[in-house]
Amino acid sequence: MNKRNLILIGLAVVVVLQLAVPAWMILERERTLREGQVFKFKTRPVDPADAFRGRYVFLSLEPDAVKVPDAGAWRYGQKAFAVLGTGTDGFVLVKRLERTRPAGESALQVRVSWADNLAGSLHINWQGLDRYYMTEKKAPAAETAYREHSRRTNQDCAITVRVLGSVGVIENLFIEDQPIQAWLKDYKAK
Amino acid sequence: MNKKAIQWLYGELPGLVSQGVLTPGAEERLRAHYGPMEPARPARLAVVIFGVLGALLIGAGIILVLAHNWEDLSRPVRVVLSFLPLVLAQGLAAWTLVKCPQSLAWREGCGALLFLMIGASISLVAQTYHISGDLPRFILTWSLLGLPVVYLLGAVVPALLYLWGITEWACHIRWEDGFAGGYWLLAALLLPLLFAWLRSGRYRVRPTLLLWASCVSVTVAAGVTIERVLPGLWIILYSGLFALMFLAGEFWFSEAEGFWARPLRHFGAAGVLILSFLFTFEWPWREIGWHYWAWGRIPEATWRAIPDAVLGSVIPVAAIALLVTTVRRKTPLGLIIGLAPIFATAGYCLSSLSETYAPAAGLFDVYLLVTGLWLLVTGIRINKQGQMNVGLLAVAALILARFFDSDLDFLLRGLIFIGLGVAFLAANLVMLRRKGVAHEQA
Numbered sequence: 001m002n003k004r005n006l007i008l009i010g011l012a013v014v015v016v017l018q019l020a021v022p023a024w025m026i027l028e029r030e031r032t033l034r035e036g037q038v039f040k041f042k043t044r045p046v047d048p049a050d051a052f053r054g055r056y057v058f059l060s061l062e063p064d065a066v067k068v069p070d071a072g073a074w075r076y077g078q079k080a081f082a083v084l085g086t087g088t089d090g091f092v093l094v095k096r097l098e099r100t101r102p103a104g105e106s107a108l109q110v111r112v113s114w115a116d117n118l119a120g121s122l123h124i125n126w127q128g129l130d131r132y133y134m135t136e137k138k139a140p141a142a143e144t145a146y147r148e149h150s151r152r153t154n155q156d157c158a159i160t161v162r163v164l165g166s167v168g169v170i171e172n173l174f175i176e177d178q179p180i181q182a183w184l185k186d187y188k189a190k
Numbered sequence: 191m192n193k194k195a196i197q198w199l200y201g202e203l204p205g206l207v208s209q210g211v212l213t214p215g216a217e218e219r220l221r222a223h224y225g226p227m228e229p230a231r232p233a234r235l236a237v238v239i240f241g242v243l244g245a246l247l248i249g250a251g252i253i254l255v256l257a258h259n260w261e262d263l264s265r266p267v268r269v270v271l272s273f274l275p276l277v278l279a280q281g282l283a284a285w286t287l288v289k290c291p292q293s294l295a296w297r298e299g300c301g302a303l304l305f306l307m308i309g310a311s312i313s314l315v316a317q318t319y320h321i322s323g324d325l326p327r328f329i330l331t332w333s334l335l336g337l338p339v340v341y342l343l344g345a346v347v348p349a350l351l352y353l354w355g356i357t358e359w360a361c362h363i364r365w366e367d368g369f370a371g372g373y374w375l376l377a378a379l380l381l382p383l384l385f386a387w388l389r390s391g392r393y394r395v396r397p398t399l400l401l402w403a404s405c406v407s408v409t410v411a412a413g414v415t416i417e418r419v420l421p422g423l424w425i426i427l428y429s430g431l432f433a434l435m436f437l438a439g440e441f442w443f444s445e446a447e448g449f450w451a452r453p454l455r456h457f458g459a460a461g462v463l464i465l466s467f468l469f470t471f472e473w474p475w476r477e478i479g480w481h482y483w484a485w486g487r488i489p490e491a492t493w494r495a496i497p498d499a500v501l502g503s504v505i506p507v508a509a510i511a512l513l514v515t516t517v518r519r520k521t522p523l524g525l526i527i528g529l530a531p532i533f534a535t536a537g538y539c540l541s542s543l544s545e546t547y548a549p550a551a552g553l554f555d556v557y558l559l560v561t562g563l564w565l566l567v568t569g570i571r572i573n574k575q576g577q578m579n580v581g582l583l584a585v586a587a588l589i590l591a592r593f594f595d596s597d598l599d600f601l602l603r604g605l606i607f608i609g610l611g612v613a614f615l616a617a618n619l620v621m622l623r624r625k626g627v628a629h630e631q632a
Contacts, residue, residue, distance in 0.1 A: 007287055007342055014338040015280045018308055019273065021331060022315045026269055029319040056322075077367060131322030170320040 032169045036162030037106050039084055039092040041129070043157050043173075056131040057139055057173065057180075059159060065123045066094045071115040074122055081107040082124065084163060091158070097122065106163040129161060132173045134180070142173075142180055145187045196224050235395075241299035242347050249306030256314045265318060272314035279307040283343060294345075301345030305336040305352070326362040329355050337379060346396040349380060350403045357407045364414035371497040373411045377404075393446050398453060405435060405457040412505075416498045422478025422538060423502045425469070429534035430506030432461030436527045437512035449576070462530045463580070466561065467587055469534065469554035475541035506531045523568075526561050533557055558588050566617075575621050582617060586610050 042062040066082065068074070080097045084106045087093040101107065110124040134142060146157060160171040173180040203220065206212045212220075252275050263271070283304050286296040309332045315321070316328070333355030340349045356377060360370040380400070387397040412431055416423060436458030446452045468474055513528035537550030565581025568574075589610065593603050 004287075004291065007291075008284070010338065011280075011284055011287060011342050014335075014342060015284075017338075018276060018280065018311075018335050021335060022272055022276070022311045025312070025315045025319070025321065026272075029321070056317075056320075128322055128324070132320050133317045 028167055029169045032162050032164040032167045033171065036164035036167070036169065038171070039086065039106070039161050039163055040090055041092050041126075041159050041161060043159050056133040057142055059130050059132055059173075061126040061129060061159070063092075063094055064125075065116065065119075065121045066097055067119075067121045068097055069120070071117050071120050071122055074112045074115055076112060076114060078112045080110050080112055080122075080124070081166060082110045082126075083107045092161075097124075101166050107166050108161075108163060108168045109166060129159075129168055129170060132159065132170055132180075138181075138184065142184060145184060146175060199224070238295045238298055241295035242302050245299040245303040246306070246347075249303050249310070253306065253310045253313065256310055256317070268314065268318045272311050272318065275307045276304075276311040279304040283339070287342070297343040298345045298347050301339050301343040301348040302351070304339050304343075305348040308332055308335045326359050326366070326368075329359045329362070333359065333376070340380070341383060344383075346399050349383065349400055352380065353377070353400075353403050353407045357410050360411050360414050370411075370415045373415050374497070377407065377411070380404075392443060393451055398451055401453040402450075402457070405453055409457075409461070412501060416501060419495045419498055420502070422474070422542065423498055425474060425478070425534050425538050426506055426531065427502050429462065429465055430509045430531040432458045432465060433528050433530045434458070434505055434509040434512065436462060437509060437516055437524055440521060440524045441512060441515065459527055459580075462527050463558070463561070463584055465534075466530060466554050466558045467584070467591070469537065470551055470558055470588060470591060472547040472551050475537065475547040475550045478538065478542050506535065522564070526564060530557070555588065555592070558584055562588065570617065570621065573621070573624060575618065578617060578621060579614075582614055586614070 043059045074080070078099075080099060081101055082097055083095045083102055085093050085095045097110075098107065108129070109127060111127050113123045113125050115122050133139075156176050158174045158177075160174070161168045162171055175183045178186065199220070203212070203217050207214055207217050256271075256275075279300070283300045286293070286300045290296050309328075312328060312332060333352050336348055336355070337352050339345070340352055356373055359376075360373040363370040384397060384400055384404075387394070387400070391397075409428075409431070412427055413424065416427065435454045439452055439455030439458060443452055443454060446455075449456060509528065509531050513525070513532075516524035516528055533553055537553050540553075541547055541550045562581045562584030565577050566585065567581070569576075569578025569581055589606065593606060
């Protein structure tokens with residue numbers, strides 16, 4: 001086999017690998033959106049920009065702290081899995097924190113930020129669920145409108161997340177129980 | 191012999207033959223001795239540069255267009271869109287390899303475009319599914335998927351992008367307080383290509399560019415991959431690293447012409463001089479050594495301190511090994527620059543054991559003064575204006591720094607500034623006049 005053919009075979013392998021990564025990302029998320037269980041998180045939107053992926057609404061999810069029996073045994077930046085359940089108000093609650101991926105339960109990976117030893121709780125960051133991408137005009141508009149709106153009313157912003165195993169995909173962002181796009185339209189009309 | 195001189199000689203030969211200074215036979219023997227001159231091909235280089243610039247602009251443009259976020263498009267359409275630029279770039283790369291594998295412009299341009307489109311594709315999928323965070327993982331995946339492009343197309347631009355990617359990755363990992371030692375393995379993946387290029391012509395544009403970028407990348411990475419458990423280790427590490435670069439440049443690339451063709455030598459020398467200037471202050475020597483060993487930085491994983499031990503010992507030892515060969519070859523500048531890691535280690539031991547800082551700083555005052563004066567004097571002697579100015583700059587920086595440190599009055603400081611300025615101008619004037627005389631005589 002000559003050198004040129006070897007290079008072309010190499011290119012074919014590389015092409016498949018390069019396509020496989022985004023393809024795998026898509027398949028995993030589509031499956032989660034189809035088969036995953038829905039959880040609703042309270043949140044607060046802020047609008048920053050990302051050089052590669054454009055404008056998004058930054059989400060700061062609740063609950064941001066979880067009661068644990070051994071708060072002192074965790075350290076900053078440690079990975080953990082938050083086992084999810086649904087509270088009586090319809091919003092998500094964290095049943096417990098695990099150090100390893102629990103089998104057979106919906107759980108999302110989080111990072112420990114700091115331990116409150118007095119309260120016996122850990123503050124956590126919901127990694128991977130902090131961005132909701134919107135068009136570059138709508139994202140700042142959503143943030144401004146939300147800020148003006150939240151001055152008058154209580155915070156009532158939420159996201160729905162589909163969770164399958166430990167993969168979570170944001171489904172939609174809601175303000176006053178309306179999807180953000182519809183809410184923005186109504187808000188501008190007011 | 192340098193290319194310019196041969197070019198000049200070849201230009202003179204016909205005249206010399208016609209005037210009877212040389213016989214036609216002697217002319218032929220001279221030409222056979224020095225070999226054929228490769229004609230300069232500026233047009234070809236321009237095509238490559240414009241090809242690469244075009245590809246980079248298109249690539250960056252596509253990333254920005256995708257970043258606009260087409261919310262109104264349905265998910266399946268966006269999925270197709272996320273693959274489209276990548277598939278097109280892959281198609282172009284395949285076309286280049288089949289139809290014009292010899293064209294450097296196509297290979298470089300396609301390589302750059304394909305590298306950027308891998309990132310664009312992953313970004314658009316991330317945007318569609320609101321996948322956030324973990325920037326280091328994104329950059330690492332992107333860089334690793336782009337690495338084969340470097341080898342398949344034999345192109346330097348994707349290699350530079352890969353180096354940028356892994357350096358950025360290491361910085362982000364360090365920022366998150368993670369272990370970035372993997373950088374060295376990732377960087378080593380470029381070595382086979384670099385060696386192949388160096389074998390086929392070490393003074394060509396591609397290996398030279400890659401060496402410049404590697405110097406920058408390794409300098410950044412050395413800082414972010416050590417765990418900093420031993421305070422002040424950077425003093426030994428960086429002085430060793432820059433001396434190693436300089437000596438390697440002197441040892442393996444001594445025949446290169448011009449500033450840009452000698453990345454290792456010039457980057458290393460600049461590093462040693464800047465570092466030596468910093469070492470003339472007392473702050474680098476404070477609170478260093480075993481007494482300040484940072485146990486807190488290695489809570490569970492002691493192995494994370496391995497890069498500290500390896501880098502902090504291998505690099506200075508390698509530099510000193512090269513220094514020995516330099517002594518044998520009797521190159522004085524190599525000896526002067528090569529001594530930097532030995533002095534740095536001596537200063538380190540002195541400061542950490544005695545907890546006094548002035549001797550180490552004083553050692554580098556003397557070192558920088560001697561180095562600066564040597565560069566200045568030899569620069570004047572061998573008629574190299576650049577070297578003379580670097581020497582003058584080193585001496586001037588040292589004097590200025592010491593005078594800002596001390597309590598001398600403004601008048602004296604002012605006079606010293608004026609004196610230094612006059613010295614700069616006078617030295618350059620003398621040099622220019624000498625060159626002018628040499629030119630007229632030629």
